[in-house]
Amino acid sequence: MSAAHDLVVVGAGPAGAAAALAAADAGLDVLVVDEQRAAGGQILRTTPPEFGGRRKLPTGYPWAGELLDRARSHPGIAWRHGATVFGILPVTADASSAGGADASAGPGSADGADASAGPASAGFDVLTSDPADPAGSGRVRARRVLIASGAYDMPVAIPGWTLPGVMMAGAVQGFLKSQRLRVADRVVLAGSHPLLLIVADQLLAAGARIEEVAIARGIPSPVELLRALPAVPGHVRLLGELAGCVLRLLRAGVRISTGTVPTEVLGDGRVQGVRLARADRGWRQTGPARTVEADALVLGYGFHPSTELARQLGCALDWDSAQGGWIVRHDAQLETTVPGVHVAGEPSGVAGAEQSRAEGELAGLTIAAALGRPVPERALAGARRRIRSASRFSGVVQRMFAPRREALLELATPATEICRCETVTRSTIDGFLDENPFAGTADAVKLACRSGMGPCQGRYCESAVAGLVAKARGTGVGEAGRFAAHIPVKPVPLQAYVALADDPAEVP
Amino acid sequence: MPDAEATSGRAARLPSERGEPAEITVDGRPVGCFAGETVATAMLAAGVPAFSHRNGEPRIPLCNMGTCFECGVTVDGVPLTRACLTTVRDGMRVETSER
Ligand SMILES: Cc1cc2nc3c(=O)[nH]c(=O)nc-3n(C[C@H](O)[C@H](O)[C@H](O)COP(=O)(O)OP(=O)(O)OC[C@H]3O[C@@H](n4cnc5c(N)ncnc54)[C@H](O)[C@@H]3O)c2cc1C
Ligand code: FES
Numbered sequence: 121m122s123a124a125h126d127l128v129v130v131g132a133g134p135a136g137a138a139a140a141l142a143a144a145d146a147g148l149d150v151l152v153v154d155e156q157r158a159a160g161g162q163i164l165r166t167t168p169p170e171f172g173g174r175r176k177l178p179t180g181y182p183w184a185g186e187l188l189d190r191a192r193s194h195p196g197i198a199w200r201h202g203a204t205v206f207g208i209l210p211v212t213a214d215a216s217s218a219g220g221a222d223a224s225a226g227p228g229s230a231d232g233a234d235a236s237a238g239p240a241s242a243g244f245d246v247l248t249s250d251p252a253d254p255a256g257s258g259r260v261r262a263r264r265v266l267i268a269s270g271a272y273d274m275p276v277a278i279p280g281w282t283l284p285g286v287m288m289a290g291a292v293q294g295f296l297k298s299q300r301l302r303v304a305d306r307v308v309l310a311g312s313h314p315l316l317l318i319v320a321d322q323l324l325a326a327g328a329r330i331e332e333v334a335i336a337r338g339i340p341s342p343v344e345l346l347r348a349l350p351a352v353p354g355h356v357r358l359l360g361e362l363a364g365c366v367l368r369l370l371r372a373g374v375r376i377s378t379g380t381v382p383t384e385v386l387g388d389g390r391v392q393g394v395r396l397a398r399a400d401r402g403w404r405q406t407g408p409a410r411t412v413e414a415d416a417l418v419l420g421y422g423f424h425p426s427t428e429l430a431r432q433l434g435c436a437l438d439w440d441s442a443q444g445g446w447i448v449r450h451d452a453q454l455e456t457t458v459p460g461v462h463v464a465g466e467p468s469g470v471a472g473a474e475q476s477r478a479e480g481e482l483a484g485l486t487i488a489a490a491l492g493r494p495v496p497e498r499a500l501a502g503a504r505r506r507i508r509s510a511s512r513f514s515g516v517v518q519r520m521f522a523p524r525r526e527a528l529l530e531l532a533t534p535a536t537e538i539c540r541c542e543t544v545t546r547s548t549i550d551g552f553l554d555e556n557p558f559a560g561t562a563d564a565v566k567l568a569c570r571s572g573m574g575p576c577q578g579r580y581c582e583s584a585v586a587g588l589v590a591k592a593r594g595t596g597v598g599e600a601g602r603f604a605a606h607i608p609v610k611p612v613p614l615q616a617y618v619a620l621a622d623d624p625a626e627v628p
Numbered sequence: 629m630p631d632a633e634a635t636s637g638r639a640a641r642l643p644s645e646r647g648e649p650a651e652i653t654v655d656g657r658p659v660g661c662f663a664g665e666t667v668a669t670a671m672l673a674a675g676v677p678a679f680s681h682r683n684g685e686p687r688i689p690l691c692n693m694g695t696c697f698e699c700g701v702t703v704d705g706v707p708l709t710r711a712c713l714t715t716v717r718d719g720m721r722v723e724t725s726e727r
Contacts, residue, residue, distance in 0.1 A: 168664035169664065171644065202713070287692070290691065300642040304639060389677065426695065540687075
């Protein structure tokens with residue numbers, strides 16, 4: 121199966137859906153690929169159609185229903201759901217029978233659409249794999265690609281975190297929202313991100329016993345709250361929702377401990393208890409730990425952007441801890457340092473659904489303009505305004521809830537598994553760093569210790585590995601670097617490669 | 629309607645409309661479930677103690693969004709298939725993985 125699209129969007133969350141819609145409205149032929157079964161990304165997950173009943177989208181995002189409905193029914197947008205993009209290959213100019221794919225200089229180009237002034241790319245081959253449907257595997261030709269791959273819950277390595285029953289906040293919420301499944305009876309939640317309180321409230325409503333909510337930070341100080349005020353207009357509903365969660369939890373008698381961190385997960389074959397301890401303002405353990413019995417520990421310290429495709433393509437990334445770690449560098453048009461590759465939503469910096477959607481809209485418009493479609497200046501200005509407005513709020517959230525990474529790293533003892541896949545402990549990594557004083561990068565540790573070489577491909581250990589390197593060398597995590605990503609950016613079955621060979625990807 | 633009460637500690641389906649009853653096998657044992665559920669939901673609700681193993685350690689879903697691969701199982705012969713992204717189909721054969 122071969123096809124050529126003006127734009128292939130990876131990810132059907134608020135960013136990808138908004139981008140696809142804006143681009144298709146401007147006349148582009150768009151394909152959206154997402155591993156999930158349905159559009160909506162993480163935040164707009166709903167029960168599957170087989171469950172019947174009405175679609176229930178989260179409150180607080182009044183635009184969500186219309187965005188998804190319009191995008192799904194748009195004749196200019198094709199969808200490939202349940203398929204993983206496992207790599208993207210730039211097409212060299214002579215390999216392309218389509219000729220120069222770009223019309224960056226064409227009339228109607230928006231301000232600065234010459235961001236891709238470099239060698240005009242002849243497009244990209246997007247490699248997809250769908251284990252359940254051979255038609256979803258193969259390569260798709262695109263003139264431009266948009267990486268709207270979202271974010272995943274930030275991993276925090278603590279002793280025992282590999283025990284069955286330790287789950288990320290996003291996982292627990294996903295099971296509740298889209299599967300109507302309560303993952304456990306007695307639950308401890310630990311973290312620092314506001315999502316943790318929302319999940320605790322939802323678990324409570326689902327009949328779970330919330331044994332304790334352990335928040336790493338203290339209660340926001342008056343100064344912090346004052347600083348937050350200018351960001352509030354337009355987001356009152358979101359803050360109100362959060363306040364409602366806290367109220368319901370307290371009313372139900374749930375213990376919410378501030379300045380508290382988890383120091384160990386106990387259990388034999390599954391979670392049976394969690395050790396919690398007091399922490400200072402810098403999140404460092406101060407007092408002795410106490411045991412709380414539970415069947416599950418839910419972790420919610422924030423999010424890391426999903427940047428594997430940007431890495432594999434060679435896009436420049438920058439380290440920004442408050443924005444989620446490694447984020448994809450981009451210009452005002454949301455084009456990355458690789459011409460023709462754009463980014464929107466969490467990979468440009470974790471900023472929440474509102475900003476993801478606004479960035480998606482801008483990316484869709486600027487890509488359409490770069491491909492020579494007329495795009496009204498008014499539409500671009502509107503998208504930019506929405507990004508600015510959303511970023512005032514997300515900036516406050518980022519500052520207020522920024523993870524204290526050094527302190528979290530110290531929760532890992534020598535025996536704690538840093539790399540879950542290859543079961544590499546902290547002592548193995550520290551030992552290697554001790555014996556090899558010239559090893560100064562995360563990738564060096566990966567090669568020597570195998571941390572980052574398993575099926576998750578480093579998504580769950582990179583930040584801790586880089587943190588250990590930074591600590592040993594007295595540098596920052598940004599200097600310790602990151603793991604490189606190669607095709608496949610996620611493991612795919614052999615059949616996916618067979619599909620590639622079958623498919624010479626002729627451009628019609 | 630499936631029973632919302634489950635053995636202590638275990639995951640439980642909430643009272644909710646679901647799809648038609650279906651059955652998959654996990655390591656040869658029948659596991660009842662409902663159309664529209666993911667393999668991860670079916671296995672958690674059935675109390676399967678390990679989806680995969682790492683160096684002998686049992687693992688169950690961590691992320692439920694396709695990034696961690698702890699839920700990797702063999703589905704109808706295809707290894708390392710993410711249970712959290714796979715919808716059940718009547719008669720589906722699932723094998724948990726040793727590693
Ligand atoms: C459980 C959860 C709850 C959240 N709650 C809130 C909240 O209440 N408020 C808020 O503002 N933010 C919340 N967030 C943050 C959330 O990330 C964003 O708000 C929003 O979902 C971001 O939209 P997005 O389009 O950038 O990314 P996402 O919504 O994450 O969408 C990205 C999509 O890309 C797909 N994808 C990624 N890689 C690939 C690939 N290689 N191949 C194919 N598909 C791929 C994913 O399947 C996903 O559907 C939450 C996040 C999670 C995980
Ligand atoms: S639970 Fe993480 S990939 Fe399925």
